[in-house]
Amino acid sequence: MNKILIALIAFLTAGVAFGNEGSTLIQMNEYTKAPLYFLAVALAAFGGTRSQSAAVSVALEGIGRNPSAADKFLVPMILGLALMESLVIFTLITIFLV
Numbered sequence: 001m002n003k004i005l006i007a008l009i010a011f012l013t014a015g016v017a018f019g020n021e022g023s024t025l026i027q028m029n030e031y032t033k034a035p036l037y038f039l040a041v042a043l044a045a046f047g048g049t050r051s052q053s054a055a056v057s058v059a060l061e062g063i064g065r066n067p068s069a070a071d072k073f074l075v076p077m078i079l080g081l082a083l084m085e086s087l088v089i090f091t092l093i094t095i096f097l098v
Contacts, residue, residue, distance in 0.1 A: 037095045044091035052084050 059077040063070045 033098075037098070041088075041092055041095055044088045048084050048088035052081055055080050055084070 055077060059073045063073050
């Protein structure tokens with residue numbers, strides 16, 4: 001299933017990736033760009049929240065196993081969360097710039 005989905009995405013976006021105009025099944029105009037932009041932000045937000053929840057879960061599990069090491073977990077966890085959130089914000093900014 002994953003291979004079919006990846007092949008379909010590659011087929012639909014290959015023309016855009018290589019700069020050929022009109023070579024994909026989806027013709028890009030102002031009516032098709034907006035839903036795809038919102039889809040990109042939704043996927044970025046989903047990926048960001050999923051990775052953040054996994055990072056916090058692992059960090060809290062580590063703190064639960066060794067409470068004296070909480071100081072060592074806190075700073076890298078906050079830094080990682082900030083970097084994950086920045087990717088979602090970069091996607092949102094990119095959508096408004098395009």
